[in-house]
Amino acid sequence: MSRKVTDKAVANRPARHVKTIIIGSGFAGLGLAIRLSQQGRNDYLVLERGSDVGGTWRDNTYPGAACDVPSHLYSYSFALNPDWTRSFSKQGEIQQYIQGVAAKYKVRDKHLFDCDVTAARWNNDTSWWEIESSKGSFTADTVVSAVGALCEPALPDIKGIGNFKGEVFHSARWNHDADLTGKRVAIIGTGASSIQIVPSIAPKVAHLDVYQRTAPWLLPRMDRPYTLPERFAFKRIPGFQRLARAAIYAVRETQVVGLAKIPALMQAFELIARAKLKHEIRDPELRAKVTPNFRIGCKRMLISNEYYPALGRDNVDVVTDGIAEVRENSIVTKDGTEREIDALIVATGFHVTDSPAYNTIAGKDGRTLSEVFDEIGQQGYKGSSIANFPNMFFLLGPNVGLGHTSMVFMIESQINYIADALATVDRMGLRTVEVRRDKQDAYNVELKNKLEGSVWNTGGCSSWYLDKHGNNTTLWPDFTFEFRRLTKTFDVAAYETTSGNSRNNLKVVAQ
Numbered sequence: 001m002s003r004k005v006t007d008k009a010v011a012n013r014p015a016r017h018v019k020t021i022i023i024g025s026g027f028a029g030l031g032l033a034i035r036l037s038q039q040g041r042n043d044y045l046v047l048e049r050g051s052d053v054g055g056t057w058r059d060n061t062y063p064g065a066a067c068d069v070p071s072h073l074y075s076y077s078f079a080l081n082p083d084w085t086r087s088f089s090k091q092g093e094i095q096q097y098i099q100g101v102a103a104k105y106k107v108r109d110k111h112l113f114d115c116d117v118t119a120a121r122w123n124n125d126t127s128w129w130e131i132e133s134s135k136g137s138f139t140a141d142t143v144v145s146a147v148g149a150l151c152e153p154a155l156p157d158i159k160g161i162g163n164f165k166g167e168v169f170h171s172a173r174w175n176h177d178a179d180l181t182g183k184r185v186a187i188i189g190t191g192a193s194s195i196q197i198v199p200s201i202a203p204k205v206a207h208l209d210v211y212q213r214t215a216p217w218l219l220p221r222m223d224r225p226y227t228l229p230e231r232f233a234f235k236r237i238p239g240f241q242r243l244a245r246a247a248i249y250a251v252r253e254t255q256v257v258g259l260a261k262i263p264a265l266m267q268a269f270e271l272i273a274r275a276k277l278k279h280e281i282r283d284p285e286l287r288a289k290v291t292p293n294f295r296i297g298c299k300r301m302l303i304s305n306e307y308y309p310a311l312g313r314d315n316v317d318v319v320t321d322g323i324a325e326v327r328e329n330s331i332v333t334k335d336g337t338e339r340e341i342d343a344l345i346v347a348t349g350f351h352v353t354d355s356p357a358y359n360t361i362a363g364k365d366g367r368t369l370s371e372v373f374d375e376i377g378q379q380g381y382k383g384s385s386i387a388n389f390p391n392m393f394f395l396l397g398p399n400v401g402l403g404h405t406s407m408v409f410m411i412e413s414q415i416n417y418i419a420d421a422l423a424t425v426d427r428m429g430l431r432t433v434e435v436r437r438d439k440q441d442a443y444n445v446e447l448k449n450k451l452e453g454s455v456w457n458t459g460g461c462s463s464w465y466l467d468k469h470g471n472n473t474t475l476w477p478d479f480t481f482e483f484r485r486l487t488k489t490f491d492v493a494a495y496e497t498t499s500g501n502s503r504n505n506l507k508v509v510a511q
Contacts, residue, residue, distance in 0.1 A: 015137035019043035020422065021129070022144045023117050026055020028395035028411045029146030030098065031076060034105045035419045046107075047133060049116040053102045055148050057095045062174040062193060063200035065091035068221075068303050072245045073252065073406040076101060080241050082234035088223040088303075121362045122390060127431050127498075129391065142425070144418060146395040147357045156188060156348050159325040166329065167343040171197060180343055182206050186331055188323070189347035190216055192302055197347060198316070199306035208316045209331070209339055211323060214461070215289070217273045217296040221303040253479060255404035259297050260477040263455040270296040280308035289318050298459025300403060349464055363388040364434075378473035379444045381435040381494065382487055383410075384417050390434035393418045399447055400483070401465070401474040403456065409480050417487035424490045432498045439494040450477040 020036065022029045025048040036044050052058055067074050071084040074094070079101045085093065102108050115135040120143055123130050131138040155161075155170065167178040171193040180201055186209040187194055195216065202208050226234075234241045258265035273296055281287045290311065292299075311318055321333035330340045358369035365388060372388055373379075380386045383400035384393050395418070400410050425433060451457050451472045456465050465474040476483055 015130070015139050017128075017139045018045045019140065020045075020142045020144065021131060021138060021140040022046045022146055023120075024048060024055065024146035024148065024395075025050075025053045025102075025111060026057070026146065026148050027076075027098065027408055028148065028414070029055075029144075030102055030107070031408075031411055032144060032146060032395060032415050032418060033107045033110055034078075034101070035415050036422075037105065037107055037110070039419060039423070041422070042110075044110060045138070046111045047115045047117050047131070047135075047138075048111055048113050049134075051113050052099065053108070053111070054095045054098045056172075057091055057098060060091060060172050060174075060193070061176070062171045062197050064196035065193075066196060067091075067094060068192065069406045070248045070252075072241060073248045074408055076408060077245075077412060079104065080245070082231070082241055084226065084234075085231075086223060086225045088221065117360065119360050119362075122364050122392075124364055127391070142391045142393070142422065144393045144395060145357070145361070145397075147355065148396055154349050155346060156323075158188075158323055161326040161344075163328055164326050164344055166341065169345065171345060171347040178343060180205050183342040184340060185209070185343045185345065186211060186339070186341045187345040187347055189349065190214070191347060191349055192300060193349075194347040195302050195304045195307040197345065199304070199310035202310045202313055202316050206315065208313075209341065210311065210316065210318045211331070212290070212318055212320050213322070214294075214299070215292045216299060216302050217270070217292050218276060218307060219269065219273055219301055219303050220276060221305045223305075249405065249409070252405035253481070256479055259403055259456065260450065260454045263295070263297070263453070263458060266295060266297045266455055269301070277308065281312055283312065286311060286318060289320055294461035295455055295459035297403065297455040298461035299463045299465075361389070361392075363392075364390055373467070377469045377471050378467050379440060381440040381443050382414075382417065382483075383476075384414050384421075384487065385433075385435040385440075385495075387435050387437040387440050390432045393421060398473050400476055402480070403465075403475055405480060410476065410483060413480075413484045413487045416484075417490055421490040421492075424492050428492070428497070429499050430497045431500050433492070433495045434497075435495050447477065451475070 020041070020043065022032055022044065025033070025046050029046055030053050033044065033046050050058055067089050070087055071089040074089065075081050075097065081097050112135055115133050117131060117133045119132040121130045129140045129143045131140065131143070167175060169175045169178070181204045183205055184207045185201065185205045187197060188211045190210065190212045195218070198208065198210060234244070258269070277287060277291065281290065310316060319333060321335045321337065324332045324334045326344070330338050332338045358373060361369045363372065367388065369386070372386070378398045380394060380398035383397040386394065386397070395411060395414050400414065401407070402410060421433065448471070454477055456463070456472050456475055465472050467473045
């Protein structure tokens with residue numbers, strides 16, 4: 001009853017106007033909030049559907065959850081953490097870091113938590129955004145979407161899955177109340193989450209069936225605890241941590257040469273992966289099952305020292321036959337085999353190129369992001385703006401994803417661009433800014449040309465990097481320092497801009 005009263009009170013509350021609204025508070029939204037505060041911009045609000053900052057690192061609490069980017073690189077450049085305990089951090093430590101940064105920079109009071117944005121519509125008459133949420137209505141001069149790519153779990157369309165009687169949950173919505181000890185468990189998927197979950201639960205379950213559609217390539221996980229002298233140096237020796245970070249960045253950056261420019265160079269990584277596979281899986285039949293049939297790098301390269309040994313356990317089976325249906329207490333594969341289970345874990349990834357959030361954002365002609373993307377594909381300009389959506393910017397927009405290094409670097413590059421855009425709007429007295437379609441089209445032609453020869457497009461796989469049109473709309477196909485150069489300042493000349501305080505008094509001031 002109290003919930004209904006609260007909802008009614010929220011619904012009757014008049015819309016609150018804020019100059020800038022940021023949607024989402026993972027690494028991207030939180031980083032932008034901090035930058036705005038540093039610029040002295042206090043008229044902003046972060047709407048976060050979760051109960052805390054952290055985004056994917058708040059939500060993904062499954063057993064074994066950890067990062068596959070080195071700790072010192074997977075952090076803000078303005079908030080280095082000398083207290084990392086190991087070279088590749090686990091989920092809890094990363095979430096603690098994000099929470100600590102939010103507290104240090106005093107931006108939590110600019111957040112509205114448990115606020116699920118259900119609609120955002122551009123109003124041509126007022127030239128501002130109208131936002132509906134579970135915490136009421138808002139209007140804003142500018143909206144920044146910081147909705148991450150890994151936030152909407154993708155559930156498989158399998159006959160009968162809704163009728164399963166046992167425990168069933170997605171890896172990103174892990175049910176910690178479910179005790180899997182001694183249970184017969186099935187996990188669907190063999191991606192980044194699954195390869196961490198499988199070794200974490202295999203020793204305690206009675207039996208584990210791993211349903212594999214496509215085998216991933218695995219590289220060694222060069223993970224270790226930091227020694228006390230190292231941790232002392234990170235904290236006490238000036239410049240030591242930044243030097244370590246720069247060295248890690250340089251090494252990781254070299255990988256893009258093979259991924260995007262000269263795919264033949266990926267053979268070196270494939271030799272390492274094949275040697276690892278041969279060493280860690282002795283059974284020829286099992287080894288054949290988990291040997292990928294595409295070139296390394298085409299899908300996300302994964303790192304683990306525990307996954308292959310876990311697959312070799314007596315209580316673990318790898319199932320490669322397609323799933324025909326899920327019954328109340330079992331899974332039936334297309335060859336007719338029925339395997340009884342007590343619990344089902346769905347590790348099938350996320351809606352990346354078809355996020356449900358796209359249906360909630362409507363631009364100046366009334367079309368949603370989903371409808372625009374249906375027509376032209378998931379295209380943007382510098383991953384930060386999209387034609388038809390004035391006064392809206394995107395963190396983690398089209399083609400800013402990475403297959404080799406830290407997304408935080410790309411996020412900070414976009415923060416530079418968007419923060420300068422907001423400063424430019426104020427300095428020039430602009431009312432609206434919208435990227436020109438010709439500039440966006442030209443940018444995407446260049447991106448497509450760079451992607452054509454990449455291993456992501458030529459490696460013989462079907463990956464979540466590709467949209468339904470078959471275009472790679474996820475990854476950045478060049479050095480990250482090149483993206484940093486492109487987003488150093490806001491190029492207002494690439495935008496259609498207007499000035500004036502009302503729709504009837506608008507004037508084009510830049511073309």
